[in-house]
Amino acid sequence: MSDISPADPVGEAFEAQRDRLRAVAYRMLGSHADAEDVVQEAWLRLARHDAATIHNLAGWLTTVVGRISLDVLRSRQTRPEASYDDRLPELVVAADDGPAPEDDVALADSVGLALLVVLDSLGPGERLAFVLHDLFGVPFDEIGQILGRSADAAKMLASRARRKVQAAERPTSAGREQREVVQAFLAAARRGDFEGLLRVLDPEVKLTVDTPNGVVVILGATKVAEGASARVAAGAAARGRAVLVNGLPGFVSWREDGTPLSVMAFTVVDGRIVAIATVIAPARLASMNLPDPE
Template identity: 45%
Template sequence: MSEQDWLASQFEANRERLHSVAYRLLGSASEAEDVVQEAWLRLSRTDGGGLHNVAGWLTTVVARLSLDALRSRVRRREEQLDIELPEHDIPDSKQESLEQQAMLVDAMGPALLVVLEYLSPTERLAFVLHDLFGVSFEDIAPIVGRTPAAARQLASRGRRRVQGVGLASKPDAARQREIVHAFLLASRSGDFTALLELLDPDVVLRADAAAVLNSAKQAVGPKFAPEIRGARSVAETFVGHARAAQPALVDGIAGAAWAPEGTPRVVFSFTIAGDHIVGIEVVADAAHIAASNVVLDLG
């Protein structure tokens, strides 16, 4: 087996985990896939003989690329800088046990992506890598440019903020479905006010490259950009459109799909907190859709 073939086999063995890491960090399947592909390009240009832990190397690359993407979002939004507290801010004696950390993550489920938006990029990375994927603080430290002790504090701060946001407002499946149905109805009827009432003021709409390209080619229908923020901008994107979209379950969560002749071509995933939509992801890439579990609501 050639060195390139060996690297390719190592990458494929780790691809699913890498995509999971990137998705948890970025909250977008399309962005996660871009990061994973970039990790492969970098691996393919690397001397495999010098790699003693390919899985760890790939995880580090994916984490660094994801952190860069998260920081870029912050800069684009002109939000406050990612300010770190001093290392003595959180005593080690107050750290939660590993069992408590695991229980917190398990309790989150799909809603975890909602509350992760409340964390700074470095808090998010430290919390996700350690609590969700078991990466040591010694390995996290060089990624965030901190000491292991500071990386531990970042994860703890992230964990406390996640707990502080809470999940009491997470709606049940029936309520999620009602909200998606109401969103589609308001979109089709052109009810701008109703759309605003359903959308969180800070809602984020993300579309993959295929969705952006396809929408630009269409004479009618919503026009997508890679990222659109704010209730008014998102409502303007959808108002008077979505006539051909129908409710669907996307990986078990209430969503929607454009599915001519019963085949999903565009999938809309919704993140809902309380009675408001806080995130919408539009995916038109055929491979991504094929990898998702999309069940059309024919009722």
Template identity: 50%
Template sequence: MDGHESLTERFEERRSHLRSVAYRMLGSLSEADDALQEAWLRAGRADVTKVENLGGWLTTVVARVCLNMLRSREHRREDPLDGQVAHPVVQPESGGDPVREAELADSVGLAMLVVLDTLAPAERLAFVLHDMFSVPFDEIAPMIERSPAATRQLASRARRRVKGGGTVPAADLARQREVVGAFLAATRGGDFDALVTLLHPDVVLRADKAVIPSPEPIVVSGAQVVAKGAMAAMERALATEPALVGGRVGLAMAPLGRLRLVLAFTVTDGGITEIEVIAEPDRLREVDLAVLDA
């Protein structure tokens, strides 16, 4: 078997792994497949006869391609067209496999994909390769032209962003998680009575103008009214997942990992007293979002 045949065989053997790396780097199935295509073209032009660990080498090639794509994406965000607002996340690509993409998003976690998208390209590469795929720092460092120590720092910084830096006591966080989780389950299940039970009788919900297109932000109060509004969002709830929002348990709606809406809750012994719904792109950019540990 010649070098090219061996390369083809190993690439196909590792395609699933390479796609997983690319998907976590890019957050888009169509972009991940584009990255694999470009990586294959690059690999085909290389001399692999002296490569000892071909699988690891292929991972490196895919990671470098993804890094270039992320850097290009960052450049496009920094230079929006006149009169347009740069959205904090990349819009879904058309022409992909929505079922497969939904499966991938679910396997990674919607909140994780959203938080990864807030990282700088080098941070994302260091975190994904090391924390998710156990690639040593001394192998990652040359890809981003940093020392292993500096690469370790980048991964650490990304890890803190992913996990959040909230100081809410564990008992309070557990209570918030219980209540917010029950709110999500009741909304998905269309259980109106359960929702009313979770809400304080005088609960107040505030939603910005992008939640339901309106000239002014929306403010409603009362458990019955807020519960009816939640029932109208049953379909949205299917693409919603608990996350840390400003250090407290909230909800992030992120179909296929693209952040669209955040719910921030105030929970007291009497139940949910306030809900803030955020959907305006400028406000979403400012949200301190982190992954809620399992």
């Protein structure tokens, strides 16, 4: 926690910005713990800075939080397998009996997970540009300065990110086409078809696995295809059933004794899987209201 004196005007000004800065950092990083660390680091940098030279404190702090968050995102890419304190959000699982007109209503109420996983699938520059501009109204010239690029380049990154987010927001995006992509993934995993997996995985796909020891993240189509995703999907394909997870096409698998093995949710954009959210933690699975095995 910060050591801010109530009588310190700079500290008071920072505290007035804390909630907003925390919101920026959380949307950048998807982790409450990391967001708190970023905000605390921003305070330490402000404390070392001559506040009299800062003409726009809110803008200065947003820039600092953006730069620190960008460093964290880039460091994650250099160590793609990492554990995070945050768990996946609450997952609502329902039996999937195939596309139906009422699906659109259910999906319209469940875009939260889709948005979360799509944000997590964006590149660091894309995520920063989209979050700062579209969610917090930061001008592109300031975003460009954080990225070390031009305002036009920042605008292009935000535009590319926006297309991915909008694709995930469309209620019809979890219709027949998404189901077919997920079925192709599961079939390729069952056959051990590496090339088939790569055809349906986005090159920057993100696999998030909720384990008993925390959340593990794996980035990139090659590692996802080679690793846990293929093995879990192969097991699920033998004794599982298609479901909807917060409106996204998903899959539940069970062990032979009937205890749940995993729940998977897939986000598909433009015909490729951009993110997979998986729960294998037994306690978390036991707390979920799952349909019966077929």
